[in-house]
Amino acid sequence: MELFIPLMVGAMVAAAVYLMLARNVLRFLFGLILISNAANLVIFASGGLTPEAPPLVALGETLPPEGVANALPQALVLTAIVIGFGLFAFALVLVYRGYQNLGTLYSDEMRLAEPEEHK
């Protein structure tokens, strides 16, 4: 499990970077979704992954038994997923509005804010 996750993260980051290098902003956004999920997996894996036991503390004890996964990163991932979802919803709508108003999805045709030099 722990070996599999880093490989998967690597593959996702590679695919995401490939997508993000595209001139098409929509492809860029898809890349962003992939890479942010890769980041979530990094956090997820940082607590340790094990099928051994649930992270429950027995009655009368103060510590869970040895070998359980740390549950905190899983809570962090939930937060990160929710925040990420909100940001992507916004970014997607923004790109859609941009497409409607600017008439293009290609980043190098978006030169309104940074007009090219007049010679």
Added chain:
Amino acid sequence: MTPVVLLPLPIILPFFTAVLAFLFRRGAEGKWISVIGSALTLVAGIFLLADVLTNGPQAAQMGNWPAPFGITLVADTLSAIMVVITGITALAVSIYAVSDVTRNMEELGYHALFQVLIAGVVGAFLTGDLFNLYVWFEVMLISSFGLLVLGGKRVQLDAGIKYVTLNLISTILFLSGIGLLYGTTGTLNLADLHYAVQDADPGLITVIATMFMVGFGVKAAVFPLFFWLPASYHTPSFAVSAVFAGLLTKVGVYALMRMFTLVFTQDVGFTHTLLLWVAVLTMVTGVLGAAAQTDFRRILSFHIVSQIGYMVLGLALLTPLAVMGAVFYLVHHIVVKANLFLVAGVANRIAGGTEIEHIGGLYKGAPFLAFLFLIPAFSLAGFPPLSGFWAKYVLVKASLDLELWLVAFAALAVGLMTIYSMTKIWGRAFWKPHPNGTVPTLASLPSGERMALLLPIIGLAIITIIVGLFPEPFVQVATLAANELLDPTPYLTAVLGERP
């Protein structure tokens, strides 16, 4: 007031104001609610600073979970200064917004977004927990997205896409960094991390430190990660670009300063040398970019980049004098930069644009505005006796002390280049007659609006002059902040209690 009340107060107040302002967004009350809320935040910040200055760094454990398990809010001198300066900027901009923000934007919730932005900024300054810092960054980011595109002009959408996408990448780097750091050390509390990284593999920590450097570097707009800034800051309404220019990048600088003094000090030879060259290149590229622009706000945007370089320089040198200079610079820059954008807004209102080739005659028609422009402009370039002079003087002296001649030369030369692009604005927008023959005057504004526009500019200019004429108390506080950054024992004790 106890820390458990005092620390969350400047975060809660803007949130509360945001809710009220949103409820009253259709009426005329919204803007006044925003002004009062900002004033209360400022007052809370002043109380906090007074408390920190008398009793040393304060910490409050949220929900009574003891550190390092719960979320801790911490205010050391630097955090408290930043909260106060955020309050000042928020107050100035919300007064300015009374006149600058259109009815349409108000109904779309401008004031609520603005206050949430302030809450995010203050939260980022006060938190003592790394993941919580990420959350505050997101609060700040999503409201800044909203503010940037509010109004929905085509140029704003164009700028918004670049701003949003590049900032999201930095967020993801920051988040991955948090994951890796937690995996390596098992804690997210900044004070606890200070100890935890000392036991970890230094090579691994340096790799993670570099991820944080890039993540925060995008937020702070350092070379070569600053491209989103001059692409976007000149497009939203003037109140928005003033608060962005004053506060947002500075949160990135603050995060860099916090992480690279409290946590990542295990390999100063690598990380801080890298920061040093980044700082020099940021100063130089920013000012060269400004020299090539002809839009009032785009020139100022490139200046932000260039000035960020000075602050990072202070951090990179990591001597008491240099860090003090960085803190001083941070405060000075927020006041001056926000003010310059506000002046640009007035110039736009009375002269009808920000493209300096297409406007003019401001000196003839509005000499008072010209005077108000000169104060922050000269301060930014580092003229005595204004605040920028002392900020630059300290940083140049710190680099000379370390015999970094090239760095000191770059810092001085960039000051000279700043003057060059400021004279460009001065010559074209103020001295040259208006191309269409009119003479723009302040009297053309209705008197109420004129008050709302000029009052914050005058206030910020007075702060600039006071800091310049009487730098001693400000230098003392900045020295205190720098000492706490370089020797974080009081910070650590406040958060974790006494350690054997």
